[in-house]
Amino acid sequence: MNDKRFKIANREAWIGVLLVMINFAIWFGFAYGLGSGDPTEYTYVLGFPAWFFYSCIAGTIFMIVLLYVVIKVFFKDVPFDEEEPKS
Template sequence: MKDQRFKIAHKEALIGIGLVIINFAIWYGFAYGLGSGDPTEYKYVFGFPAWFFYSCIVGTVFMIVLVWVVMKLFFTDVSFDDEEVDK
């Protein structure tokens, strides 16, 4: 029987890649969606251009919360000790 730790690690790696793609999509969408216009017409939130506020500040807070939720729901604590695999 194959070591279950590799199956768990593979699943968690794919989840990590998914989180990176979500992070990039949020950042790119707000940065280039709101920031592609004329700088004289930018809207501001708390003194920051809206594209920066939503892509960098709100996006970062959202990703921290999302990673925390994913860690609690989908990740498993795995022992690194050598264990004999059942055959």
Template sequence: MSGKFTFEVDRRYRQANKEALVAFLYWVVYLVLTSVVALGLGLNKPAEDIDFILGFPAWFFYSAGVVLVILCILPYFLVRFFYRDYSLDAEEPGADNVGESQGGRG
């Protein structure tokens, strides 16, 4: 039965899996960093001790505002160094098109 079907793994699958892993790890870093900052600044703090910045509680301003701005810069580097531009069209067996499509970064 094993000789009946032949399946050749497309080389783009490995790159796609790497990109998915990088995106997932980015999400985990964002979630953890936001949670740590929010809990570190606001957990078990009495209401009269809460500081406000631009009308927001300080824990919210830093966790949802500052962390967001900082982590909006990180995807630029992720796309620049980990992601590759490749064609999603079906390719002929044996052709290597990973990173060779128009505008590819190699």
């Protein structure tokens, strides 16, 4: 099958996989980078430990913005109807 919709869907799936890996890297980096020390030495942001704030709150906000940009720039609206055969 030589349908361009499959090529678009495959590219968008790989973009989704990349976004998941970025999200995990941000979460893991902050959670275990800042949170691996002694809890008595934690710094706090808005009442949350810095590792939690940056990995869970700021990371989520960053990913929402990144997803919005990626969807607007890279994703295409693809019709689900089968293409009519060309004569």
